[in-house]
Amino acid sequence: xxxxxxxxxxxxxxxxxxxxxxxxxxxxxAFDSGSELPRLLQNNLAASGVEHPVTAxxxxxxxxxxxxxxxxxxxxxxxxxxxxxxxxxxxxxxxTADALLRALLRWFVPLMLLLAAYLLWAGADRPGGAFQAGAxxxxxxxxxxxxxxxxxxxxxxxxxxxxLVLGFALFLLVGLASAxxxxxxxxxxxxxxxxxxxxxxxxxxxxxxxxxxxLFVSAPVNNASEPEEGEQ
Amino acid sequence: xxxxxxxxxxxxxxxxxxxxxxxSRDLFRAVVVFIAFGLLMxxxxxxxxxxxxxxxxxxxxxxxxxVLLLDAVSHFxxxxxxxxxxxxxxxx
Amino acid sequence: xxxxLLYALTGVVLWGIGLLGLVGLxxxxxxxxxxxxxxxxxxxxxxxxxxxxxxxxxxxxxxxLTGIVVSIAATALGVVLIRRYFHLTGCTxxxxxxxxxxxxxxx
Numbered sequence: 100x101x102x103x104x105x106x107x108x109x110x111x112x113x114x115x116x117x118x119x120x121x122x123x124x125x126x127x128x129a130f131d132s133g134s135e136l137p138r139l140l141q142n143n144l145a146a147s148g149v150e151h152p153v154t155a156x157x158x159x160x161x162x163x164x165x166x167x168x169x170x171x172x173x174x175x176x177x178x179x180x181x182x183x184x185x186x187x188x189x190x191x192x193x194x195t196a197d198a199l200l201r202a203l204l205r206w207f208v209p210l211m212l213l214l215a216a217y218l219l220w221a222g223a224d225r226p227g228g229a230f231q232a233g234a235x236x237x238x239x240x241x242x243x244x245x246x247x248x249x250x251x252x253x254x255x256x257x258x259x260x261x262x263l264v265l266g267f268a269l270f271l272l273v274g275l276a277s278a279x280x281x282x283x284x285x286x287x288x289x290x291x292x293x294x295x296x297x298x299x300x301x302x303x304x305x306x307x308x309x310x311x312x313x314l315f316v317s318a319p320v321n322n323a324s325e326p327e328e329g330e331q
Numbered sequence: 332x333x334x335x336x337x338x339x340x341x342x343x344x345x346x347x348x349x350x351x352x353x354x355s356r357d358l359f360r361a362v363v364v365f366i367a368f369g370l371l372m373x374x375x376x377x378x379x380x381x382x383x384x385x386x387x388x389x390x391x392x393x394x395x396x397x398v399l400l401l402d403a404v405s406h407f408x409x410x411x412x413x414x415x416x417x418x419x420x421x422x423x
Numbered sequence: 424x425x426x427x428l429l430y431a432l433t434g435v436v437l438w439g440i441g442l443l444g445l446v447g448l449x450x451x452x453x454x455x456x457x458x459x460x461x462x463x464x465x466x467x468x469x470x471x472x473x474x475x476x477x478x479x480x481x482x483x484x485x486x487x488l489t490g491i492v493v494s495i496a497a498t499a500l501g502v503v504l505i506r507r508y509f510h511l512t513g514c515t516x517x518x519x520x521x522x523x524x525x526x527x528x529x530x
Contacts, residue, residue: 106447109443109446109447110443110447113439113442113443113446114439116439116442117435117436117438117439117442120435120438120439120468121432121435121436124431124432124434124435124468124472125432127472128428128431128472128475131476132476133476133477134473134476134477134480136480136482137477137478137480137481140481140482152481153383153481153484153485153488155481156481156482156484156485157485157488157489161482161485161486164485164486164489165489168489168492168493171493171496172492172493172496175496175497175499175500176496178500178503179499179500179503182503182504182507218386226382226383226385226386227383227386228383228488230387230391230488230489230491230492231383231386231387231390233492234387234390234391234394234395234492235390237395238390238394238395241395241398245398307492310496311395311495311496311499314399314496314499314500314503315395315398315399315402315499317503334426338426338429338430339429342429342430342433345433345437346433346436346437346440349437349440349441349460350440352456352460353440353441353443353444353448353453353456353457353460358450358452358453361453361456362456365456365459368460368463372463372467375430375467376470378426378430379426379427379430379470379471379474379479380474380478380479381470381479381484381487383484383488384466384470384484384487384488384491387488387491387492388491391491391492391495392463392491392494392495395495396459396495396498399495399498399499399502400452400455400456400498400502402502403452403502403505403506404452406506406509407452407509407515
């Protein structure tokens with residue numbers, strides 16, 4: 100059992116750190132640096148291929164950050180799946196016989212898929228984009244899994260592996276292609292910006308949905324023995 | 332003036348749900364309050380004029396994280412036979 | 424004091440609460456909740472501080488969007504690890520195992 104002095108000293112330390120952070124934030128707030136970024140963004144928005152500034156920043160001006168983020172997601176999915184100890188990534192205990200849930204899913208799943216597609220498409224000129232659409236796809240998959248529908252595309256195999264890396268692969272390919280062609284890494288050719296952004300976003304949506312779903316599905320641990328590679 | 336009141340109430344609600352999520356004895360209740368915290372964060376992002384963040388926080392922060400944690404909590408409950416004892420040991 | 428600054432200061436308070444929870448709580452799942460709290464607080468500080476003078480700014484918003492997605496991937500991975508640890512040892516707390524809540528059935 101921890102001693103009271105340990106508790107008190109931890110509390111004091113955290114309060115001190117928080118006070119330090121608060122003072123830093125307060126002093127930074129008094130300091131108006133007059134950031135150039137919003138103005139630069141507005142001037143170059145038309146050249147980026149999309150009209151919504153956040154999407155333009157994510158997929159064009161700072162696409163390197165997005166590329167690395169997708170790489171982090173793929174790595175997390177790989178680690179999560181490697182920990183899975185189920186044979187089929189489907190827990191039979193979770194199958195419900197709830198007729199109401201199944202009946203509701205008949206309406207929900209197509210609507211949610213449609214909403215995901217809309218969010219992806221709307222990301223070009225209004226709030227939306229690949230991440231929100233990918234989250235919607237993952238939520239649909241989670242709902243299906245909670246009802247006990249078998250998610251065959253999540254069995255360890257070729258389909259799963261392709262789906263997980265597809266977004267990252269296309270992104271990297273586009274970047275390398277422009278680097279090989281003599282431009283900077285990840286610089287889109289001017290006429291093709293919109294098409295490239297849309298195709299990258301589509302594959303990113305699929306990948307993100309699959310990654311989040313695989314991380315959710317690989318969490319259950321049961322007493323199954325080690326799954327064999329490629330077992331269907 | 333009304334907006335100021337809304338912002339103040341929202342900030343207070345954020346801090347109190349965060350504290351309640353960490354201090355609550357029952358793990359299930361802590362996760363449910365955390366989901367509420369996620370939804371309040373989504374409203375915060377709307378107040379900060381960031382609708383993309385509000386969409387992402389509502390879908391990911393409240394929805395997916397909540398389901399993930401609830402699944403984990405139910406698994407711990409199922410597998411743990413020392414109900415009251417573990418709760419007494421979970422105290423801060 | 425403008426609205427974004429208020430939220431930035433709220434983020435500071437949340438950060439403190441999260442840090443206290445991360446260090447002080449013992450159950451691993453609660454530590455994960457506290458870590459998530461610290462993440463959300465950081466996002467609030469980032470966006471609040473940036474938008475205090477210049478109004479809505481897409482660059483920190485894009486960065487925080489990336490952050491939200493990475494945060495849930497990290498949380499999911501953390502849950503997988505915690506469940507694996509629980510499955511192998513029966514404890515939900517780190518340490519010498521003397522304080523962990525052991526269970527009767529064999530893992």
